[in-house]
Amino acid sequence: MIPHISRRLRTSAIAVTALSAALAFSAPAAFAGTDPVGPAAAPAARTAVKQAAPAPAAWAAGTRAYLVIKAPGDSAAVRSAVASNGGSVYAYYDAIGVVVAHSTSTGFAASMRGVSGVQQVGATRTSDVPADAYNPALPANPAQSTTTLTESNRWDMTQIKADQAWAVTTGSASVKVGILDTGVDDQHQDIAPNFNAADSASCAYGKADTRAGAWRDVGTHGTHVAGTVAAAKNGKGVIGVAPGVKISSVRIAEPGSSLFFAENTICGFMWAGDHGFKVTNNSYYTDPWQFNCPDNADQAAIIEGVRRAQEYAENKGSLQVAAAGNSNYNLANKTTDSESPNDSTPVTRTITNACLDIPTELPGVVTVAAMGNGNVKASYSNFGNGVIDIAAPGGDGASGVYSTLPGGKYGNMNGTSMASPHVAGVAALIAGVNPTFTPADIRNALGVQANDTACPSDSRCTGTTAKNAFFGEGQTDALKAVGGSTPPPGKYFENAADVTVPDRTTVESPITVTGVTGNAPSALKVGVDIKHTYRGDLVVSLVAPDGSVYLLEDFANGDSADNVIKTYTVNASSEVANGTWKLRVQDIAASDTGKIDAWNLTF
Numbered sequence: 001m002i003p004h005i006s007r008r009l010r011t012s013a014i015a016v017t018a019l020s021a022a023l024a025f026s027a028p029a030a031f032a033g034t035d036p037v038g039p040a041a042a043p044a045a046r047t048a049v050k051q052a053a054p055a056p057a058a059w060a061a062g063t064r065a066y067l068v069i070k071a072p073g074d075s076a077a078v079r080s081a082v083a084s085n086g087g088s089v090y091a092y093y094d095a096i097g098v099v100v101a102h103s104t105s106t107g108f109a110a111s112m113r114g115v116s117g118v119q120q121v122g123a124t125r126t127s128d129v130p131a132d133a134y135n136p137a138l139p140a141n142p143a144q145s146t147t148t149l150t151e152s153n154r155w156d157m158t159q160i161k162a163d164q165a166w167a168v169t170t171g172s173a174s175v176k177v178g179i180l181d182t183g184v185d186d187q188h189q190d191i192a193p194n195f196n197a198a199d200s201a202s203c204a205y206g207k208a209d210t211r212a213g214a215w216r217d218v219g220t221h222g223t224h225v226a227g228t229v230a231a232a233k234n235g236k237g238v239i240g241v242a243p244g245v246k247i248s249s250v251r252i253a254e255p256g257s258s259l260f261f262a263e264n265t266i267c268g269f270m271w272a273g274d275h276g277f278k279v280t281n282n283s284y285y286t287d288p289w290q291f292n293c294p295d296n297a298d299q300a301a302i303i304e305g306v307r308r309a310q311e312y313a314e315n316k317g318s319l320q321v322a323a324a325g326n327s328n329y330n331l332a333n334k335t336t337d338s339e340s341p342n343d344s345t346p347v348t349r350t351i352t353n354a355c356l357d358i359p360t361e362l363p364g365v366v367t368v369a370a371m372g373n374g375n376v377k378a379s380y381s382n383f384g385n386g387v388i389d390i391a392a393p394g395g396d397g398a399s400g401v402y403s404t405l406p407g408g409k410y411g412n413m414n415g416t417s418m419a420s421p422h423v424a425g426v427a428a429l430i431a432g433v434n435p436t437f438t439p440a441d442i443r444n445a446l447g448v449q450a451n452d453t454a455c456p457s458d459s460r461c462t463g464t465t466a467k468n469a470f471f472g473e474g475q476t477d478a479l480k481a482v483g484g485s486t487p488p489p490g491k492y493f494e495n496a497a498d499v500t501v502p503d504r505t506t507v508e509s510p511i512t513v514t515g516v517t518g519n520a521p522s523a524l525k526v527g528v529d530i531k532h533t534y535r536g537d538l539v540v541s542l543v544a545p546d547g548s549v550y551l552l553e554d555f556a557n558g559d560s561a562d563n564v565i566k567t568y569t570v571n572a573s574s575e576v577a578n579g580t581w582k583l584r585v586q587d588i589a590a591s592d593t594g595k596i597d598a599w600n601l602t603f
Contacts, residue, residue, distance in 0.1 A: 010323030010417035091207035122301025156393035170244035172432030181222030184249035206263025215249035227404030241425025273316030283417035288341035323416035332384030370394025394419030450474035532594025545579025
């Protein structure tokens with residue numbers, strides 16, 4: 001089992017390959033103190049986000065953050081009470097009746113609970129608010145690397161038929177998807193074409209920061225998620241599930257800790273509602289509590305504040321998609337929590353199903369479990385009958401999800417963090433072909449288009465084939481989501497003869513195709529089984545009968561994995577089908593050798 005590494009992000013294990021170098025990322029990127037070069041600052045929120053008067057000019061040790069909750073409407077009286085009870089107002093959202101307050105007084109919550117009109121008060125953290133909250137540094141604007149990597153089909157996109165869905169639609173540019181995460185590198189060559197700076201911001205600490213670049217990544221996670229949703233179909237790197245939609249970054253992770261506190265999440269959902277996001281992706285849980293329990297006054301306020309903000313966003317037309325988590329935990333049978341609070345010292349506590357993982361367990365949110373390569377539950381993925389709504393590829397072990405990384409790089413990650421953006425991308429495709437759909441309509445469509453996936457021989461997977469604890473309604477299907485249909489299997493040709501691949505040599509294996517009328521299809525399937533240590537040495541191509549060469553994959557030099565066992569899809573519609581096709585394999589380095597074990601073509 002992949003260990004549960006994430007304390008907040010829904011990434012269970014990270015194996016990053018950045019172009020020709022293998023890089024391991026375990027900490028947020030450092031901040032730069034200078035303004036980055038970027039698009040003009042985004043406008044302030046238009047409707048619900050009301051900024052308070054400036055927070056205290058000087059930070060004080062012991063400052064904690066609180067949610068003060070009242071009925072929706074004018075909060076002037078409550079804001080005045082905050083000041084008279086030893087606090088200051090950091091931000092407020094009258095549309096949902098939430099005030100974000102700071103105070104150094106240990107009695108602040110108790111005194112505010114006695115104020116007329118106040119319904120709930122709760123501390124959002126067990127640690128001090130960072131001094132950075134009063135003068136936030138802008139994230140670094142990383143130098144960009146160019147890539148020679150060309151787009152090739154990846155197992156996760158093939159598994160959900162996204163590669164076939166693109167022939168129907170790549171998504172509508174009128175659909176906005178919000179990436180609520182660690183931030184997004186908007187300068188990345190595969191993200192820049194679809195990035196919407198005007199609706200991007202930082203919500204770190206609980207109020208919108210619209211300075212140019214405030215939305216940028218303080219780690220790597222958000223950029224990876226963004227690429228899975230909507231990396232451009234531009235011939236470079238990778239392609240997202242919905243490469244024609246627009247993505248905005250709402251950074252809700254705080255620098256240094258990369259924690260996602262409740263006030264940040266509230267700000268993010270309010271921003272999503274006011275800025276017309278049709279879908280948001282939420283690959284995190286709201287810190288510092290893995291589960292928030294309603295019998296605890298602080299956690300009850302967190303549940304209510306985030307719930308109201310999510311409901312506000314949904315009522316404004318935004319569907320929230322969220323990762324289920326990476327603890328291999330049964331969310332339908334909660335008993336203990338040993339990871340909270342994660343901003344100080346975790347303790348083991350007894351919990352019940354009344355305690356919620358938020359935002360993923362809030363009403364209206366689509367909860368996504370992770371699958372490995374094939375119709376299998378990812379080893380780390382949380383599960384739960386009646387909790388999981390849908391499943392999608394999240395990677396597991398050697399089969400990671402390959403996507404964008406800051407600085408023009410690319411790499412693999414595994415986790416429900418990686419599953420959720422596949423579903424967010426499919427939801428965006430649905431919104432594009434059904435522009436009148438409400439969030440409830442999109443949510444229903446996600447369930448209808450999912451492919452039923454039966455339980456394995458595992459007693460934990462309860463329910464039916466149509467809906468169960470591991471996969472919910474089943475695995476998401478991008479092609480069905482956009483009204484396409486899977487074409488019937490075509491004629492199949494195979495060469496199972498071994499061809500040795502020595503060091504620094506190019507070899508070919510032929511297949512003679514006969515009896516196929518006309519040209520090859522636009523989705524010619526090329527199945528490849530190459531046994532070779534250190535596949536970073538390899539360049540794999542398909543050669544058509546007329547000598548045209550179609551690059552299948554130029555593996556990153558730092559890719560140390562063994563073997564190439566995958567199916568590629570090639571648009572070979574300009575080629576006559578009948579004739580001799582060849583699989584060409586180039587070994588461009590020394591020390592590792594192998595063989596073409598077998599390969600096939602399906603027309």
